[in-house]
Amino acid sequence: MTAASEAKKLLDERDALDRELDDLLQVLKDNKVDMTSELVDAEGFPRNDIDVYSVRDARVKIIRLQNDRAALSKQLEDHISQIHSDPAANSAESDAPVVHRTTNRPFLQIAGVADGSPADEGGLKANDLIVQFGTLHGDNYTGLEQVKAMMQDSVGKTLKATILREHHVHRLTFQPRQWSGNGVFGAGFVPYTEPNA
Known part of the structure; x- marks a missing residue:
């Protein structure tokens, strides 16, 4: 399995x-x-x-x-x-450093994704749970301003994320950039707390 x-x-x-x-x-x-x-x-x-x-x-x-x-x-x-950490999942070229996170619990949830945005092109969907976003994970995340800074720092580079969607784990890559909508990413983030935690 x-x-x-x-x-x-x-x-x-x-x-x-x-x-x-x-x-x-x-x-x-x-x-x-x-x-x-x-x-x-x-x-x-x-x-x-x-x-x-x-x-x-x-x-x-x-x-x-x-x-x-x-x-x-x-x-x-x-x-x-x-x-x-599967090498096959990480074989694509990336500007992002290798991150050894200390937790795999989701810390953000996607509130919405704008059509045609870099987030949409990368495959992100509303209600996705974020386990890792660039170098951010549950143990080093302190606030949404970190997410905004991460997206700005990743313009012109590849930004990786690990998400949970309907009980499946997905590794997504994004190219933050100026597009026809606001910002450089096109997704809304809200803090996530695991039920019954």
Whole structure:
């Protein structure tokens, strides 16, 4: 199995875990408790205003699933890293330096892409999640001004990005330049925070 297909399999598994976690968290919500709420009354008896058995069962399963999810996320990061470092994927000529990022979690999301823009020509689409953009990644990104500077510095050069789209990892290349629209890239970026993180 290729790293990309393994990454898709891991993403599918994590999505299934997320759905199961949502159902279990709803059990707690329905009982108006959280992971730390007391399940006994002041006299030490099980509370009679909640389904104690269901809450205990949900809590145990939530802890197990959260651990499973963390392990899946780590495996997923390893596979994305493997895809990113694949010599075949990096064989194209590039002005960009090799970046050894320390995380593979997405940190930006694409809000929109203008038709005919350098971003559009490079294959970027709305809702793509950015894992790496030039030399920027989740651990060195501090704000959108870095993205703007990266695009300006890349005019006339090749800018590479690693993205997640519908559970697939893609490596894209762009040529930032003046075009008929605004700026040199033609895409809107918004900060991304992983759900249930």
